[in-house]
Amino acid sequence: MNTRFAAAAIALAALLVSLLSFTSPAQAAAGLRVGGGKIYEANGSQFIMRGTSHAHTWYPSRTGSFAGIKSLGANTVRVVLSGGRWTPNSASDVSGVITLCRQNRLICVLENHDTTGYGEQSGAYTLDQAVDYWIGLKSVLTGQENHVVINIGNEPYGNNNASAWTAATSNAISRMRAAGFQHMLMVDAPNWGQDWGFVMRDTAATVFAADPQRNTVFSIHMYGVFDTAAEITAYLQAFQTAGLPLVIGEFGDMHSDGDPDEDTIMAQAQARGIGYLGWSWSGNGGGVEYLDQVTDFDATRLTSWGRRLFNGANGIAATAKEATIYGGSSPSPSPSASPSTSPSPSASPSPSTSPSGGPKSCSATYTVTGQWPGGFQADVTVTAGGATISGWTVKWTYADGQAVTQSWNAAITTSGSSVTATNVSYNGGLGAGATTAFGFLGSWNGANGVPSVTCAAA
Structure with missing residues (x-):
């Protein structure tokens, strides 16, 4: 991808106007929730994701990865699942994944990878098909709202017809709520997750409004499109100014489409109180093996990317706070963060x-x-x-x-x-x-x- 960000945020004023009605606390029915552009646990403690992704669907026997990820300080793991594009992950398998997350005191972001590159990559599933998969798993997901975030579909549009993302994502959210899901939902951007066409940024208000619980968080994937500090800060600032929740759902220290500025990504995420999840623990192939954070799923064999993510400045070890549902302390935003419209207690406990x-x-x-x-x-x-x-x-x-x-x-x-x-x-x-x-x-x-x-x- 060689399209680059414009210097000014297109249609930001219109976005801000449309978001004014969405700054009151989320009316979620359970567990993790959105309020004022931030993520909160059920007890009101702010939660900031710090973690990585694990390709469980391709490496289902690598269950030790959960303990390894936790051992390096993460508070969240994003777990790759499939409903049929690859070997399907069954309800019993997903239940086991959730158990591993809970045993290792990790918030579990479950994502359906089938949708990757829809409209451009052969075999990609629609978001509707992804929702069908989640509905089939409802029995093992219900009751896990404090521990599980549902990432409806990974990078659900490539570069073809990316404008269709808005309606398709809104419809997917509506179907999830109609099916009774009370979880926090996460939605990935189009353009292979990188939103270089600004479809997600400019229509986020519409998508947010499609959730009757106002409990959806947006996920941007930062690779070669985000190779300068100006591009990174402009994108993050657009969402923060608007009061909409955003996480950096994937990023790396290099990529075939350009060299991401991971130092700025991590520093800005920390300063703004925004979550980030690196890609990925181990097992990458097809020419992107450099994205492995550890060698052969071994937490003691960190790669250079893994050392940067887990142990570097603004890295996971230095900034992650365990979710209070597991007994961890409540995270506090950096003093340098922009003022937040997050809910605050209006009376003493x-x-x-x-x-x-x-x-x-x-x-x-x-x-x-x-x-x-x-x-x-x-x-x-x-x-x-x-x-x-x-x-x-x-x-x-x-x-x-x-x-x-x-x-x-x-x-x-x-x-x-x-x-x-x-x-x-x-x-x-x-x-x-x-x-x-x-x-x-x-x-x-x-x-x-x-x-x-x-x-x-x-």
């Missing part, structure tokens, strides 16, 4: 009182993570006491007439101003000191005070 009279106990903390006229979003973090628990119930009473309108990761019932939240099937069991979280949307009028909460363990 209210700690619960712990029940007495038994070895099983729990506590809960209620935090308002975002508020807008007539509505708000809140999270409740549940922490087990000194013994393992098999279930929990959190209660509170509103004093200001608030009401819960939608919830995730808990079963919530109300009686007048009293609210009761109980665990769901996958988050009731907690080890001693372990935490989980649930969240909800609510309505308010006049005041939105933080109630006192209580937690009872089973």
